[in-house]
Amino acid sequence: MGIQFSLMAVVALVLVAFLGVKVAGLDYFFGVLIPYIAIFTFIAGFIYRVLGWARSPVPFRIPTTAGQQHSLPWIKPNKFDNPYTKWGVFVRMALEILLFRSLFRNTKMELHEGPKITYHWEKWLWLAALAFHWSFLIILVRHLRFFTEPVPGMIHLTERLDGFLQLGLPGIYITDLLFLVAVTYLFIRRVIIPQMRYISLPADYFPLFLLLAIGITGVLMRYFTKVDLLKIKELAIGLVTFHPTAPEGIGVLFYMHLFLVSTLFFYFPFSKLMHLGGVFLSPTRNLPNDNRMVRHINPWNYPVKTHTYEEYEEHFRDKMIEAGLPVEKE
Numbered sequence: 325m326g327i328q329f330s331l332m333a334v335v336a337l338v339l340v341a342f343l344g345v346k347v348a349g350l351d352y353f354f355g356v357l358i359p360y361i362a363i364f365t366f367i368a369g370f371i372y373r374v375l376g377w378a379r380s381p382v383p384f385r386i387p388t389t390a391g392q393q394h395s396l397p398w399i400k401p402n403k404f405d406n407p408y409t410k411w412g413v414f415v416r417m418a419l420e421i422l423l424f425r426s427l428f429r430n431t432k433m434e435l436h437e438g439p440k441i442t443y444h445w446e447k448w449l450w451l452a453a454l455a456f457h458w459s460f461l462i463i464l465v466r467h468l469r470f471f472t473e474p475v476p477g478m479i480h481l482t483e484r485l486d487g488f489l490q491l492g493l494p495g496i497y498i499t500d501l502l503f504l505v506a507v508t509y510l511f512i513r514r515v516i517i518p519q520m521r522y523i524s525l526p527a528d529y530f531p532l533f534l535l536l537a538i539g540i541t542g543v544l545m546r547y548f549t550k551v552d553l554l555k556i557k558e559l560a561i562g563l564v565t566f567h568p569t570a571p572e573g574i575g576v577l578f579y580m581h582l583f584l585v586s587t588l589f590f591y592f593p594f595s596k597l598m599h600l601g602g603v604f605l606s607p608t609r610n611l612p613n614d615n616r617m618v619r620h621i622n623p624w625n626y627p628v629k630t631h632t633y634e635e636y637e638e639h640f641r642d643k644m645i646e647a648g649l650p651v652e653k654e
């Protein structure tokens with residue numbers, strides 16, 4: 325159900341852009357207004373969500389620990405899987421964000437007859453996630469060539485490295501292949517592993533189809549049909565300099581690509597894709613596990629009115645003696 329629904333939604337988006345531009349001639353609407361609305365929603369929504377997390381109190385240390393804690397001098401602590409210094413946390417976060425370390429530690433558990441539990445090496449998800457996120461990032465960096473004039477050398481360098489295979493004309497970018505293969509793998513994995521399929525919702529399939537459609541329209545534009553890149557650059561520069569124009573004759577495929585990208589940006593703050601911002605604010609990752617070294621005082625502590633035993637006895641001594649109860653002070 326979730327699959328069909330998400331697929332239909334993405335197909336509908338493509339159709340809307342096609343009809344809107346090809347039939348209704350709404351170039352300006354799809355080339356300027358929609359991208360502005362999308363980017364505004366993305367930025368405002370992103371900030372709103374991050375502020376929401378940043379405002380949530382974290383009164384306790386709750387790091388997930390995945391190694392020996394720092395304790396006695398002769399026991400070797402695991403500095404990065406159970407960090408107890410800010411530096412350790414920094415390295416842990418960097419490993420997590422750049423290399424998805426926690427996913428790397430993933431294993432597959434199976435229950436066999438006996439009953440017997442086995443754990444398998446399982447690195448495919450990690451590999452596909454890494455390929456997907458890194459190629460996405462590099463594609464985005466390469467796209468900056470549309471939005472900058474003159475184009476910074478760093479972007480040209482990224483293009484040259486990415487296209488070093490020099491296969492065909494125009495040269496094939498490795499990231500285009502990796503992106504499409506990785507997203508396809510992530511989708512197939514969800515469908516063929518029964519447990520994964522069981523827990524998957526439209527919110528899981530929709531972003532995958534959306535990304536796949538963005539990749540496919542992009543690849544079609546670059547390798548199969550021609551779009552007017554000069555005019556596209558004019559539109560892109562117009563957007564970032566706030567002098568928007570929608571030049572005529574760009575080609576409808578570009579508008580499909582742009583509409584899908586706009587949908588992605590618009591949808592982002594409301595979706596699980598917000599893990600982009602959330603990972604930095606995750607208290608299970610960004611807190612040092614230093615409970616044994618530092619006394620953490622609950623920031624909400626307020627002076628509590630107490631009634632000690634001494635005070636109690638002072639109050640009731642006569643009655644206690646009368647009742648034959650033992651007292652500390654006669």
Ligand code: HEM
Binds near residue numbers: 541
């Ligand atoms: C989430 C953001 C985006 C993703 C993932 C994405 C993805 C892709 C991919 C995979 C390609 C294939 C060729 C290549 O890698 O260069 C491509 C091409 C292209 N994209 Fe995007 N794109 C995004 C945003 C945009 C935006 C905002 C524009 C607006 C200027 C744009 C315009 C183009 C154009 C004109 C091409 C054809 C390039 C050529 O013929 O060399 N894309 N896109």
